[in-house]
Amino acid sequence: MRMLNLGVVAHVDAGKTSLTERLLFDSGAIERLGSVDDGDTTTDGMDLERRRGITIRSAVAAFTLADRRVHLIDTPGHTDFVAEVERALGVLDGAILVLSAVEGVQAHTRVLMRTLKSAGVPTILFVNKIDRVGARHRDLLQDIRRKLTPGAIALNRPVDLGTKSADVVDLDPDLELAEVLAEHSDAALESYVDGIDPALLRRELQAQARRGLVHPVLFGSAVTGVGIAALRKAIVDLLPSVDPDTSGELDGVVFAVEHDKGRSAVARLFTGSLATRDRVTFARRDRSGVLVTESGVATGVRDVDGEQARIPAGGIARITGLPGLRVGDRLGVHAADGRHRFRLPTMETVVTAESPARLFDGLSRLADQDPLIDVRRGPRHGSLVVSLYGEVQREVIAARLAEEFDVTAEFSPPRVACVERVAGTGHGLISMGETVHWATIGLRVEPGEAAAFRLEAERGSLPAAFLTAIEDTVNATLQEGLHGWPIQDCVVTLTHTGYCSPVSVAADFRDLTPLVLTKALRQAGTVVCEPLEEIELEVPEESLTMVLSTLTKHDGLPRTPLLGNGTAVIEAVLPTARLREFQRLLPGLTGGEGVLTAHFGGYKALWNQ
Template identity: 45%
Template sequence: MHTRNPHTLNLGILAHVDAGKTSLTERLLHSAGVTDELGSVDDGSTRTDSLALEKQRGITIKSAVVSFALDDITVNLIDTPGHPDFIAEVERVLSVLDGAVLVVSAVEGVQAQTRVLMRTLRRLRIPTLIFVNKIDRRGAQEEGVLRALSQRLSVGVVPMGRTAQLGTPEAHFVPGLVPSAIDVLADHDDALLSAYIEDALDHEHLYTALVDQTHQSLVHPVYFGSAITGAGVDALIRGIRELLPAAGGTPDEPLSATVFKIERGPAGEKVAYARMFTGTLRVRDRVPFGDGRREGRVTAISVFDDGEDARGDALQVGRIGKLWGLADIRIGDDIGVPRKASGQFFAPPTLETVVVPGPGVDTRALHLALIRLAEQDPLIDLRHDKVRQETSVSLYGEVQKEVVQATLADEFALEVTFRETTPLCIERPAGTGAAVEFNKKDPNPFLATVGLRVDPAPVGSGVDFRLEVELGSMPYAFFKAVEDTVRETLGQGLHGWEVTDCTVTMTHSGYSPRQSHAHQGFDKSMSSTGADFRGLTPLVLIEALRRADTRVYEPMHDFRIEAPADTLGALLPALAAMRALPRTTGTRGTLCVLRGTVPAAQVHSLEQQLPGLTRGEGELESDFGHYAPVAGGSSPSRPRTDHNPLNRKEYLLNVTRRLEG
């Protein structure tokens, strides 16, 4: 038996939807003695799926934390959503994990979301065990699943035993490293290979190599079992104890934590879920967070322990807790010392829709409710059109739209519908354009000089702001006002879409110094302020964009379809009708594997049509790939929500209430 010092392990449970992830969470809680009775997804009695909507649908929508002890280990277990529409919720959890268990169904095997999750776990080098669930179900496989794990996930897998009476209610797991483990481990360890060849390899050496390579995410131990019957779960628990690494960090280091979830308490107060990486956080501590320019005082702490969360005085290194008092905190904020940026693991949403209030719904109440939802999921990215009194939300898919609708009804008593889902396009400059307006020269009504040049930049580079004027030529606050306004204005280009992949250079600057009349104070009408630069910049930038021109690009998904080869004749015309472009076709036995690209707007239609086109045997995997120029004639546009600098007269009326001339 391999024992270690007491420690904390922050463990994620991940899976394709319906693989049995929440059932496994319930079994682990029961085995650890946290619950007396086993929670059931079907009965809506699970510990982690606490939302009414989760119980009703039998799926996980929000991540949930529950803590329990395995001998000397405190495990903070985080149950995550399995449906691809909630991938952003999974992304936030990944940033706080020490290890993971990826659940795979012994019947369905490796599925589309399984591949997406494993790719990300590997990229982040998160040590991961694999639990093959449902071995008691008819149609369960062992060798077929192991082969699929190795080939379709392209990972080194180490079976930790064998199954017996597979596919029957009596199915069970017989632990013990199988001979093939030596081959997999020796691929990454020359000394192990030499010891094996010289017949000097003992079990201790082999197990040490397994622990080391699991920690490095080089190999993935595989357990078979059933969350419903409990088969194989004891072996998995041993694997969690012995093969996954402890949380690092010490209490002596400076405070560093990350917020991965936000919710509202009974009184409407903001509650932040945080993972401690280093240091200790105490009640009444005043802490910086986010970009360091925001701060707040922690008024209360709740620590997860033994199946509950209880109020405490401090949150220790390695632990997960809930924090009160940080009113301006946001999901993804670092508390204390910022951690090294890890970037976004999954693609942003590529769809959007307008929320339509039902009869009698107060639009202000709806807007406030949507702001609350955006706190919990920033990627839904609210976009409010004050003129039309409309709010748009960004989405990953149609299921997410249904959940937003049900959440508004259940939690806020607001009935809504949605307009048709449309793709979230972007704009990129087609060329170079420049414009300038000078202080005190018509038709410029602002006390500011601003000149800007827009140049195309490499794809994926985002927006870069540069200066071709001396930083000392005017107060820094005015430069900051220009840069901030440039970035804000680029949120809506010539066609209303976000403009990206460009460099904006400030070519001219000027201002009226602080003026005053004799015996009087500061005269605002004769002196430049930040408002002058914020007011003028959109007009100059939009004119520069006009001269550069922009092109609209739509989001495209890379798809992989696996289907019976004899259904290809029906598939290809349907794909062509959806503007999908197949690129490669391969075969795997009697199956064909088709890879290509499809517009994001057509993915839902493809999901719906695929079963009928493939006798129910087709499997689709898709994720965001790139943006492509919109084909055809006129570029799609969306209504503006700003003061519309495209129309100078309207803009000046809105911003200054002064008409030209």
């Protein structure tokens, strides 16, 4: 049976989770249709998700559709959980982008569509809520073509729109369909000129939709079930699927960690296969760019339904027995390529609680499910620092700490997460006899393209345990910097070593290394740098002047705008610290029509000492 890994994405409240529930129910995968309002949907498994009516973590469910085994991945809709969406996109064969027929094309909908296009994910657009008062059809379809994709192809149309009896009617291939398909096909162009060939147009629609060149649009209602049969047919006919294959070497990526019934890592396999008792190599790069590689034996491998099996390429594996396996890790032959595939958070907050131990345990568990929150030691005893995307994410972390770990946490106001970079070259050396430590250590620091630890002293001049103690402590010390920020792009070279057997112990080297490294860093000096955003703005032409003025007032550096069809496209660089405020003002400046997409744009020096 062929496999299809299908994502469901949407702006919050468009009806994404309701659609997921309807697909599972109509396929027989669940016996009862859950409701977001009642808090009993299948994929929103957390109590917090049910109460808030939003999806916080990506969830996976499975159902059978014709000759397809579909793995349905329900993703968060709120912008604060964009990392969940982005990490899910890397494992998808196709996607459904859900829109509301009432609210229409919203700003975050446009961001999601751009993301799907850039990731090359073939996508069907489902316009939900046609039974709601205020639902739209023709003007909404025009908005979809203008704001989301000119390759939108309507496959049905609603009747009795905005009423409880709303229904849909299938559309036959026509000149409009031929015109859109002709953009990418000479055969469709001939059909457009010489006369409609319905069979040819259906074949072209299937081929182009599976390649992501055009985007089918279906109207319906997840609550009433109208239009769902057509959507189910489109999933089979118009989205690509893969044959299960166990040949080749293992290659996969972890996109979720679950703790529902013990800890399991959820991974999509691209090649090879995986079964219980297989040895697995996996790797990631930490925030400083250092490659971390591990391996171990999987004590359990199960499919989406919880059955123990050998999972082939194209499948989703739930892996147990590998506690070091984290979200974003690359499995198998391409482990050395394991880099961050999604935007890192650029805000952080200090967290405290009456019980620092319980706080650490709770945040560590949450970081296991989302390593990008990056729990680390705070500036005060017992405090911790976590990274954030936004205020809603902070509220969710606080609520989960209280409900799941009985920890009442206090959060400082979020601040932008800066870094430090080494300004020059510095050297530190402390010899045995100068301190109470039975060790000699010399370290040189200098700028580099990535963090690295190198040896200038002979490897055999120091026992392996002492060398490991130095390297581990160097990495930990660099995370604190001279001014409290992590130091990036720094090469640290061990130049001198010495020990006295049998008196010297690893603790001597762990305790002395921070003193030597700090000495070298003070000599080299460090520069504190703030993060920048590369942004792209799409705004109505009449609001261009106000947007540019506001952008420059927020320290943005815009490039020359591109004008056309009543729309202005602006590329600019903006400090991350000013991004949230500018985003808050943008709807008022553009009448709600402005769309902003942002990605990390490097760092800019603030000051140095």
